[in-house]
Amino acid sequence: MTTASRTHHETQSQSPELDDLAITTLRFLAADGVEAANSGHPGLPLGAAPMAWTLWAHHLRHDPADPHWPDRDRFVLSAGHGSMLLYALLHVFGYALPIDQLRRFRQLGSQTPGHPEYGHTPGVETTTGPLGQGLANAVGMALAERMLAARCNTDDHTVVDHRTWVLAGDGDLMEGISHEAASLAGRLQLGKLTVIFDDNDVTIDGPARQSCADDAEARFASYGWHVLNVEDGNDLSALNGAFTAARHDDRPTFIRVRTTIGYGAPGVEGTSKAHGSPLGAGTLAAMRARLNWPDVPFHVPVAVSAAAAAVAVRGAEAHTDWLSRHAQWRAANAGLSTDFPLGATPRTEAHRMLAPLADEVDPGGKIATRKASGNALTALAEVYPSLVGGSADLAASTNTAIPGGFVGPNDYAGRTIHFGIREHAMAAVMNGIALHGGLRPFGSTFLVFADYLRPALRLSALMKLGVIYVFTHDSVHVGEDGPTHQPIEQLESLRLIPGLTVLRPADAAETAAAWQIAAENTTGPTALVLSRQDLPILGGRNMNDIREYGARVVRSVDERPDVVLAASGSEVTLALDAAEILAEQGVKATVVSVMCREKLYDAMENGTYALPDAPTVWIEAGVPIGWQALARSRDAVVGLQRFGESGQGAQVAAHLGLTPATVAETAMMLRA
Numbered sequence: 001m002t003t004a005s006r007t008h009h010e011t012q013s014q015s016p017e018l019d020d021l022a023i024t025t026l027r028f029l030a031a032d033g034v035e036a037a038n039s040g041h042p043g044l045p046l047g048a049a050p051m052a053w054t055l056w057a058h059h060l061r062h063d064p065a066d067p068h069w070p071d072r073d074r075f076v077l078s079a080g081h082g083s084m085l086l087y088a089l090l091h092v093f094g095y096a097l098p099i100d101q102l103r104r105f106r107q108l109g110s111q112t113p114g115h116p117e118y119g120h121t122p123g124v125e126t127t128t129g130p131l132g133q134g135l136a137n138a139v140g141m142a143l144a145e146r147m148l149a150a151r152c153n154t155d156d157h158t159v160v161d162h163r164t165w166v167l168a169g170d171g172d173l174m175e176g177i178s179h180e181a182a183s184l185a186g187r188l189q190l191g192k193l194t195v196i197f198d199d200n201d202v203t204i205d206g207p208a209r210q211s212c213a214d215d216a217e218a219r220f221a222s223y224g225w226h227v228l229n230v231e232d233g234n235d236l237s238a239l240n241g242a243f244t245a246a247r248h249d250d251r252p253t254f255i256r257v258r259t260t261i262g263y264g265a266p267g268v269e270g271t272s273k274a275h276g277s278p279l280g281a282g283t284l285a286a287m288r289a290r291l292n293w294p295d296v297p298f299h300v301p302v303a304v305s306a307a308a309a310a311v312a313v314r315g316a317e318a319h320t321d322w323l324s325r326h327a328q329w330r331a332a333n334a335g336l337s338t339d340f341p342l343g344a345t346p347r348t349e350a351h352r353m354l355a356p357l358a359d360e361v362d363p364g365g366k367i368a369t370r371k372a373s374g375n376a377l378t379a380l381a382e383v384y385p386s387l388v389g390g391s392a393d394l395a396a397s398t399n400t401a402i403p404g405g406f407v408g409p410n411d412y413a414g415r416t417i418h419f420g421i422r423e424h425a426m427a428a429v430m431n432g433i434a435l436h437g438g439l440r441p442f443g444s445t446f447l448v449f450a451d452y453l454r455p456a457l458r459l460s461a462l463m464k465l466g467v468i469y470v471f472t473h474d475s476v477h478v479g480e481d482g483p484t485h486q487p488i489e490q491l492e493s494l495r496l497i498p499g500l501t502v503l504r505p506a507d508a509a510e511t512a513a514a515w516q517i518a519a520e521n522t523t524g525p526t527a528l529v530l531s532r533q534d535l536p537i538l539g540g541r542n543m544n545d546i547r548e549y550g551a552r553v554v555r556s557v558d559e560r561p562d563v564v565l566a567a568s569g570s571e572v573t574l575a576l577d578a579a580e581i582l583a584e585q586g587v588k589a590t591v592v593s594v595m596c597r598e599k600l601y602d603a604m605e606n607g608t609y610a611l612p613d614a615p616t617v618w619i620e621a622g623v624p625i626g627w628q629a630l631a632r633s634r635d636a637v638v639g640l641q642r643f644g645e646s647g648q649g650a651q652v653a654a655h656l657g658l659t660p661a662t663v664a665e666t667a668m669m670l671r672a
Contacts, residue, residue, distance in 0.1 A: 019236055020080055022057065022092070022304045023049045024291055027264060029088035031287065032297040033105035033112070035278045038287040040106060041116065043274035044082030044169060048198045048235060053645070054239045055196070057307065059247070063315040067123045070284075071322045072315075073162050074125050074141050078134030079169035079198065080115040081276070086124065087112045092300060093308045095123040101299055118435065118463045120410040126435050127463050132175030135195060136425050138166045139181045140432020140441075141194035142252070143407075145415075147388065148438045152340055157329035159188035159322070163247070164193045170208040171614050173197065173216055173605055177456075180425030185252045186224030187420075189409040193222075193252040198233075200261040202358060206272050211648060220254035232581040233259035245306035250410075264291055341383040341437055349383035350519040357512035363539035369530040369569070370472040372400025373506035377442075377470075381415070384519065388433070389442035389468070390417035392426050398444035398472045398530075423449050427456035427469070434465040440522075444470035444480075447529060449486040450494060454537055457525065461499035466522035473532040474504065475570060475621040476653055482646030491622045492652040494527055495598060504529040506554070506572035506593040506611065507538040531570045535650055538593070550599030555579055563610050563667045566592040567619035571658070575619055578663035587669065590614070601630060615670040636666050 001340040030045030034106040045052075056062075061073045064144065077086045084105060090097045094222035096109060104110035111121045115129030127139070128134035142164040147159040172178055183192055197216060201208045221227045224247045230238045239257070246253035262274025266286045279287065288295055330337040357376055381387050381402040388407075395416070403416035423445050430441040450471055451456070460467045471494075476486045494502050501521055511530065518526040542552035551566070555576055565575035572593045579589035589614050594600055603609035616635045618627040624639030631637055638658070645652050653659070 004192050012218040016236065018303060018307055019053065019057070021301055024293060025092065025300055025304045026053055026085065026088045027291075028288075029091070029102060029298060029300070030084035030286060031265070031279055033087065033102050033522075035281070035284055036069040036103055036280055036297070037106040040084060040278065040540040041081040041276050042084070042265070042279055043200075043202070043414060044079055044198060044275070045085035045088065046263045046265060046269070047261045048082065048085060048167060049263075050088055050234050050236060050420050051196055051198070051257055051259075052085055052167065052237050054236055055243060056093060057311050058240060058366050059243045060165060061162065061315060061318055062579050063319040064123070064312045065316060066319060067095060069319050069322070071160060071162050072319075074138065074164040074436070075142070076125055076128065076134045076164065076166045078128055078132070078138070078166050078172045078570060080128030080134060082167075083114065083168075083521055085111070085114050086116055087121070088122045090121070091306060094312045097122060099300070102298060111619070113655050126431070127459055130459070131169075131171040131458060132177035132181075133166050133428050136177050136428030136456070137432035137435060138164045138193060139185045139190065139193070139425070140429035140434075140581065141436045142190040143188060143412075143429065144186065144433045144436035144439050145192055146188075146190060146412040147407065148340065150411075151409050152255045152329070152336055154329070157332065159326050161328045163192045163194065168195055170197045170201070170212065172202055174212050177424045177428060180422035181428065182220060182223050182225070183418060184422060184425055184429065185660060186220075187409065189224070189250060190252045190660070191250040195252070195254050195257045196247040197254065198259055200259045200260045202270070202275060203271050204272055204275055205416055207653055217256055224251055224254045226251045226257075228253065228267060229256040229258075231258050233257045234263075236657070262309065266290060268670055269293055294421055301306045312524060346384050346431040347520050350371035350380055350516055353379045354512045354516040354519075355602055358516065359540040359543045360399050361509040361512075361537060363376040363537055365537050367508050367537060368532060369505050369511045370399050370532060371510065372395070373470060373472075373515065373528060373530050374510040375508075377401055380519055382517055384440070387440045388415045388417065389430070389444070390419055391444040392419050392423045392449070394423045394445055395599070396445075398470055399526060400442065400444040400470055410481045419443060424450035424456060425455035425462065427467075431456060431460055431463065431465055434460075434467050435463070440466060440468070442468035444472065445462075446473040446485065446487075447471040447490050448473070448485050450487075450490050454493075458497055458502070460525040461497050464499060464524050467525045468518045469527040470530065472530045474529045475531070475645040476640070476656060476658070477487050477531065477533045477570060477621070477649035479649030480646055482660045483643040485624065486644035486652075488640055488643055491529060491620070492626050495528075495626055499524040501526045501528065501596065502598065503527065503595050504569040505595050506567075506569055507535055509538065509540045509543060510546055510593065512597050513543055515582050515659070517547060529569065533570065534572055535570055543608060545609070546593070546595050547605040550596030551594045552592060553608070554593050555589070557588040557590055559588065561614045562657060563591040563670060564589045564590050564592060564612050564614050565619065565663065565667065566611065566614040566616055568594045568597065569620070571619045574658060574660060575617075577660035578667065581664040583666055585668070587667065587671065597626065597630070617663060617667050617670065619663055621653065634670065638663055638666055
């Protein structure tokens, strides 16, 4: 651990007075925005403004005219509650965020929501606010940069070469996800990643040290990070030296910067009062007097605008230079430019590779859908070079290791990522990879451990990211591992997340169709829910119905059925066996596989699809509440209202009442 050099960076302003003026501008823009909203967090912006200006003006490579320039540096405000600092930066540096939007901070319909939202405000790289998520997203961004550089850069042309910067606070570092993500980043030696720690020792409840006395520098050093510190967050020379040092290391860099929360606000600076409440008119007036600032809200001096505009010009020049180099690279590397066009999805190729595994499959034989998924994933990977991912230390069980090698320290050309036993970080890192662009991420674990990553999965849906989640071992058929590993409520809880497509295929053919749907769904996350145990292959009949409506008939009768048995996943086999029992009793049963309940519900509601007109038994090895909402008064639901047991999977299922006889008996009761 070393103290950062105080050497000026080569792009530092010739006028320290101008830097001070710009920093004060950021402070008051943030304070004025919070005051106008009568809501928000002024403390972080007031304390962190010097490091933010120093970074954006002298180190961050960005072009405000094009926030989506692929080779830009990424800036992540992981401490998203300090959003007014980010909005002030975006406005001052010329992004498409006019001053009126700062005046409308936290107002309905504004571009300045309470916490930064990806896709809502130009220049915001990711949605932050849930602490620790932004830091983990940044690990994904930095990893994507290294992986794309390994794929795209040649001896003659460098088209991927940028950095990821993070501003994090005490809360980010306390959250467990920061430990997971920082450990992974250190192991992967992501040298273009820098985390700047706003160390103000204040949380909402009081001093941070009353709940957390970690030695943050030692902690990050133990992860394999390069560690620096700046003892005075107002020392611009020291900040410049630290940011310069961070640019020349083959390890990620952690910079602890000691700051004062609410700096400049009399009576509240350095206390928890500065964290999450407006300063108030009196304190704000005293602060203006103390810092000799005009009594004009949202004031931006002309000199500051001019200095920021000069930075924007340098960014535009760097962007123009990159466009020229990229054009030369593309002309010389036609294949690479086709494989990595920064986000394209090979719809035609995906259909070509996966449709035969779905529509053209004959009935017969058995295979677990997790294994069928591995086959489909391997086929898809062959025509989808941008597809990358891995598992939370379960690749052999989830069948998610794809050809192309492994990603490791200083070797980023592989396709399979060892996320380690870090489910939460895995999901957040996948979000970062998706946000970066150029690669399509997937990750896998057991369904029961979806609980460990749920906050990041929720953000996948909120940001409409095309992340693919592979959840295996999906029911009590997990067996001997017992109730801790047998998911009961997880599948239903996933369906509650708006924008998440949940697919639970019944056999190998449906699994291939599920992967096709996932590959084509780039406007939101997809969850594939797969079996551990072998399931009969039902074949490819009516597969277009699965794609279009989320369900298909897998057993039909010549006449109007007496009853419909509708199930998902492995319970479709259960329904088919129950239908045979009913047939022996003269009861005609149609069996429907429901791979996507939400899509089926929508199709039934809008009249584009209808089940046969008969009483229906809905069947799933999980909590029944969602199916009960779908069921009509003449229907019934077979599900589970309790946790499982340890034992052989089939025996556990029978013990819990998941048997063909139970389903047949329930169907007979509907006819009584």
